[in-house]
Amino acid sequence: MKPTRFETAIALIDKKNAEDPNTYQVSGLEYPKELLYSQRMSRKLLQFKPNASRALQIAARAQHICRWKIARDEYPMDRVGYLKWRETLKKMHADLTSEILNQVGYDSEFIERVSFLINKKLIKKNEETQILEDTICLVFLDYYFEEFAEKHNDDKVVDILRKTWGKMSEEGHAEALKLKLSDKALSLIKQAIA
Template identity: 85%
Template structure:
């Protein structure tokens, strides 16, 4: 029996992300950083929206595909440079994913839909784009925020939290408040959203 194209696409995205030379340590194991991130995205998406479309599931899995290939320091270390870097990354993520989807036999319309989502078009206006943004924020809060608390002062952390909160939907906010945080993180979140 031929493997189903959705599963094949996910496996090919994972194969690309498993090439990440950056290592992330979690649960006593070392993972290729973007492979672990992409699996966390899929898991969080299905917790948040169990009936997520195939296009949204692929966009979530491929959201950071091959991210290490374009380094942040290739762009000016200011806000403008940061935004240019992010735009270049989004285009690369969408292009690599489109190639994979073509390879496994998806139609152009489906591929365009996934690219639209990866490029995060129409946040706040498009339900699936907003869901993807919510999931990105939820993964950050659940898995990566504690690390940030060790590297930044409270004022910076509150600023990061406020920017994260603004990007999220009401439904995303409800989900974010279900996450188990350390006492310090929870205090910062309460300050940020009050």
């Protein structure tokens, strides 16, 4: 049976992310970092919103496509440099994804929708953009937060959590509080949302 356009698009996104030279270890196995991240995004999105649209599923999968190609240190190490880096990344992620979607035969309207989501336009105003943002925050909290918290002092961690929490919807908050987190992680979250 021939794969669908959607399946082919996902496979091509994965193929690009599998080229990530950075690896991440899980249960003693090495994974290309962005490939693992993108698969976690898909899994978390479908746990959170089982009826997510195809456009939203592709945007979640491609959210960090080829992220390693633009290093953080290519930009000034301040807030302005960080924001410029993030904007440049979003544009690259959207452009690469658009090329893939065009290649597999999606129309321009669908491609523009996916780009709109990857660029995280109208967070808090657009339902799907908000779902994508919630999913990003849930993936961070579920898979990367504990490790992040070990490397930074509690004040910085609480500040990051406060910002993360602020980007999320009420539904996202409820989902986050269902995650299996350590007592330490939960107490930091409680401090952040107090």
